[in-house]
Amino acid sequence: METTDLSTLPVPLHPGLPMLGNTLAFLRNPLGTLHTLQRQHERLVHLRIGGRHQYLVLRPEDVKHVIQENHRNYGRSPAFEILKIFLGxxxxxxxxxxxxxxxxxxxxxxxxxxxxxxxxxxxxxxxxxxxxxxxxxxxxxxxxxxxxxxxxxxxxxxxxxxxxxxxxxxxxxxxxxxxxxxxxxxxxxxxxxxxxxxxxxxxxxxxxxxxxxxxxxxxxxxxxxxxxxxxxxxxxxxxxxxxxxxxxxxxxxxxxxxxxxxxxxxxxxxxxxxxxxxxxxxxxxxxxxxxxxxxxxxxxxxxxxxxxxxxxxxxxxxxxxxxxxxxxxWIMSRRAHNPDSIGPYTIPAGDTALISPYLLHRDPTNWPNPDRFDPDRFVPGGPKDQLHSYAYLxxxxxxxxxxxxxxxxxxxxxxxxxxxxxxxxxxxxxxxxxxxxxxxxxxxxxxxxxxx
The missing domain is CATH 1.10.630.10 (Cytochrome P450)
Incomplete structure (x- = not known):
């Protein structure tokens, strides 16, 4: 019986427009688009923005993998080249x-x-x-x-x-x-x-x-x-x-x-x-x-x-x-130097991982009534302390x-x-x-x- 190497599964692609992919949706309403992606996808979602392949990482444990556990595989994305012009x-x-x-x-x-x-x-x-x-x-x-x-x-x-x-x-x-x-x-x-x-x-x-x-x-x-x-x-x-x-x-x-x-x-x-x-x-x-x-x-x-x-x-x-x-x-990006496996999926070398603290902070799985302003979430020993450390960034x-x-x-x-x-x-x-x-x-x- 043939077996499949699950680590080579492609990340689910979010539908977009011909040629433009998901670019217009992000330009028009980036936060609304993020919420839509969160509702429709569970772990990672493949996007095409500005002619580049980008992968939105939705789970705190996978975010930790990208920016901590395997951080040496990820460098600054092309967006930072623009900031470098202004900030040095x-x-x-x-x-x-x-x-x-x-x-x-x-x-x-x-x-x-x-x-x-x-x-x-x-x-x-x-x-x-x-x-x-x-x-x-x-x-x-x-x-x-x-x-x-x-x-x-x-x-x-x-x-x-x-x-x-x-x-x-x-x-x-x-x-x-x-x-x-x-x-x-x-x-x-x-x-x-x-x-x-x-x-x-x-x-x-x-x-x-x-x-x-x-x-x-x-x-x-x-x-x-x-x-x-x-x-x-x-x-x-x-x-x-x-x-x-x-x-x-x-x-x-x-x-x-x-x-x-x-x-x-x-x-x-x-x-x-x-x-x-x-x-x-x-x-x-x-x-x-x-x-x-x-x-x-x-x-x-x-x-x-x-x-x-x-x-x-x-x-x-x-x-x-x-x-x-x-x-x-509200959003961060990291470019993969080499291919990286996240669960059953692969992020190809040269492509970008997207991480949105805004989205993680409003994930109803971790934050009940996520849009409600409630400082008691952060009482010492309270709800926040029970969450994954990367649910709040x-x-x-x-x-x-x-x-x-x-x-x-x-x-x-x-x-x-x-x-x-x-x-x-x-x-x-x-x-x-x-x-x-x-x-x-x-x-x-x-x-x-x-x-x-």
């Missing part, structure tokens, strides 16, 4: 031995002991921001999307560079927003002109990149000339040495890592906070519990002690549940787990606790906020909230 060759976009070296060099800067020293800076900047919000407060709602962009920019500047850069933040923030917008546009466009062509978008992105580079290289040069040993992130990166060679980062590497930290520590945190405040404005019962905890634990101190924030257990649950519903990195997983995940979680807890301690939040009527999946999962419009 930092931890987010680099690969292989270079990435491993950079990760080793940068990792000590994000150790918990180091982050403890940066927490004081986060608290001080948040306190200044709260004072400004109180001064600006009126009967009109506040654009909280922009407010969070402003404060996270200040925090990342102070924690990264230490020195007061307030006078230069407006131009830097606008340039970074331009780079983010243009990278999104280029990734979504089916027609991509070479970066060397003088198209309006290329000219605009080069101008923005020059502005960012001038600022960051200037700070690096100033720090090297002064030979200052500062306890900020740049100081830690400057002093980092390769264990094997004793080599330090070049100015180019420092620049690329700084831009990556800016992008990850500024835009993604601000977007996550905007989603969190929006959810709270729609769930007054959760907001009341959160306010009670923050006011009891933090008291009336303008700048509470960093130790107090460790006691904000419900605040952390709120942050975690918000990141479940709206993970900034707001910061990715495996060796490429976001290096700044603890930094981001602490920043979000500080911002959230100090904000709700100081204000009552009121939802703005008739705001129809829905997710807009760009490079990060943004709201479709600015979120306006009444503060009183």
């Amino acid at each position: 060759n930092g931890l987010l976009t680099s690969d292989g031995d270079f990435w491993r070296r950079q990760r080793r060099l940068a990792q000590p800067a994000f150790h918990r002991q180091r982050l403890a020293a940066l927490t004081t800076t986060m608290i001080a900047e948040t306190a200044n921001w709260i004072v400004e919000l109180k001064q600006q407060r009126s009967k009109q709602p506040v654009n909280m999307s922009q407010a969070f962009m402003d404060v996270t920019m200040r925090i990342v500047c102070k924690t990264l560079f230490g020195s007061d850069t307030t006078g230069k933040l407006d131009g830097l923030s606008a340039a970074l927003d331009d780079l983010n917008y243009l990278a999104n546009k280029k990734m979504l466009s089916p027609l991509r002109f070479p970066y060397s062509w003088p198209t309006p978008d290329n000219v605009r992105s080069k101008r923005a990149r020059t502005q960012v580079d001038t600022f960051i290289y200037g700070v690096i040069e100033q720090r090297r000339q002064r030979d200052e040993d500062k306890d900020d992130l740049l100081g830690m990166l400057l002093s980092a040495e390769d264990e094997d060679t004793g080599e330090k980062m070049s100015d180019q590497q420092l620049r690329d890592e700084c831009v990556t930290i800016f992008s990850a520590g500024h835009e993604t945190t601000a977007v996550s906070m905007a989603w969190t405040i929006y959810l709270l404005s729609q769930h007054p019962d959760v907001l009341m519990r959160l306010q009670a905890e923050s006011r009891t634990v933090l008291g009336d101190a303008v700048t509470p002690s960093p130790d107090l924030f460790r006691s904000l257990t419900y605040t952390l649950q709120v942050v975690q549940e918000s990141l479940r519903l709206y993970p900034p990195a 707001p910061f990715g997983g495996g060796p490429r787990l976001c290096i700044g995940n603890q930094f981001a979680l602490m920043e979000m807890q500080i911002l959230l606790a100090m904000l709700v301690r100081s204000f009552e939040l009121k939802a703005t009527p008739n705001q129809r906020i829905i997710p807009k999946p760009l490079i990060t999962l943004r709201p479709n419009q600015s979120i306006w909230i009444g503060l009183s």
Whole structure:
């Protein structure tokens, strides 16, 4: 009797259009398309997007296989080549031995002991921001999307560079927003002109990149000339040495890592906070519990002690549940160097594995009533702790787990606790906020909230 090698079975193909495959469905409604795929397929599904063969991985255990257990077989997908134009060759976009070296060099800067020293800076900047919000407060709602962009920019500047850069933040923030917008546009466009062509978008992105580079290289040069040993992130990166060679980062590497930290520590945190405040404005019962905890634990101190924030257990649950519903990195891609078997199926060499934290986080198999906002899912020892570890991936997983995940979680807890301690939040009527999946999962419009 003949036997079949199950590991060579083709992955089920999701039907699409002639020539275009599934491209139009993803361009028109990526999140809706993901939900459709989740309902119709069980483990993996073969898609044709942008002329490439891609395989959506649906189960947490298979996601773990791709990004942890067999991670050396998977590298950055072609999409990251576009990001590399804008961000450089930092931890987010680099690969292989270079990435491993950079990760080793940068990792000590994000150790918990180091982050403890940066927490004081986060608290001080948040306190200044709260004072400004109180001064600006009126009967009109506040654009909280922009407010969070402003404060996270200040925090990342102070924690990264230490020195007061307030006078230069407006131009830097606008340039970074331009780079983010243009990278999104280029990734979504089916027609991509070479970066060397003088198209309006290329000219605009080069101008923005020059502005960012001038600022960051200037700070690096100033720090090297002064030979200052500062306890900020740049100081830690400057002093980092390769264990094997004793080599330090070049100015180019420092620049690329700084831009990556800016992008990850500024835009993604601000977007996550905007989603969190929006959810709270729609769930007054959760907001009341959160306010009670923050006011009891933090008291009336303008700048509470960093130790107090460790006691904000419900605040952390709120942050975690918000990141479940709206993970900034809503989809990830990895290209297979060699063929890989997942259960009875094979992902061919050169093709791409797609992983969607957004989809994993809303899988009803693991998350009952997945669209409901319920921070009690994350109570210690509760429902989340019973799930597969890869059912929840707001910061990715495996060796490429976001290096700044603890930094981001602490920043979000500080911002959230100090904000709700100081204000009552009121939802703005008739705001129809829905997710807009760009490079990060943004709201479709600015979120306006009444503060009183």
